[in-house]
Amino acid sequence: MRAGRPIRLPLSAISHPREGKPPPAGSAGVAPAPSPDSEPTPDAAGSTDRQARYDSVVLPQIAVMLRVATTITSQPADAEDLVQETLLRAWRGLDRFDGQHPRAWLLTILRHAEINRHRRRRPSLLDDPADATERHLAPVVPSAEQQVMDRAFDSVVEAALIDLPTQLRAVVILIDVDQLSYAEAAAALGVPEGTITSRLHRARKRIRSRISKAGLTPRRHP
Amino acid sequence: MNNLAMHRRMLGDSLVTSCLQTRRHLQRYLDGEADPALAERITRHLDACRACGLQAHIYQQIKTAVCRHATEPPAEALERLTAFAEALPRQRT
């Protein structure tokens, strides 16, 4: 069964910033989790405010960050490392955050962290499709006939998705699976919003033509 | 006279957007990225125009199918990361 296989995205989907820019300091390796029972910092007011700000800006976004990280890395363990690195960078860079669009801010940091991580140790860009078949989703179950149609539709969509050029597939996954806004997807990939719109358009058009070629065009009023 | 032409006559052109406009902005509309005025015009158009309505329906089905690929990240990873984030400010950096 093919439905439900997570679509993975090679790193080449991410556009890299101009060469020659040095990587941010302190980015080698992922810091171990600090001990949670350490005492609060003594220089009270300032650091407590900073802590509260971090909590309110960052904590609600961790799940999204992890989803996006899973989309742009090939391994769940890499995704977790990447988010950890992003959390650390966000803490260090908190004073530079203007308070607007926390999710886009964090996804930009995540992208930079990923580019840096990628420079440090080069994982294989093409991941093994065999281990991708392990995870399945529970199917949504309507009528038996509808189920067959849905499955056929899904597998054509999935095949079309896999055949898309990486850059197009990336955008579809970020919008429809990871549920990002256009602006957030633009931040995560480091491209202008207009690029998101046009890639999305092209990608879905290709998927749609595969659907019609397979004769699976759904009727509007069944 | 097609449905759209009839619809236009009933509502007046200003309220109804064209097939071309609708298709240009359809993805944005389906993704909830269209501003309310545009969304309203497109909704009206999709109700009136069978061809565009069908196209919108297909794209919506595709979105739903892609969405079924969603896998929740492991809960333990989320817990570890949350604990890490909560502990960070207490670290003296």
Ligand SMILES: [Zn+2]
């Ligand atoms: Zn139309």
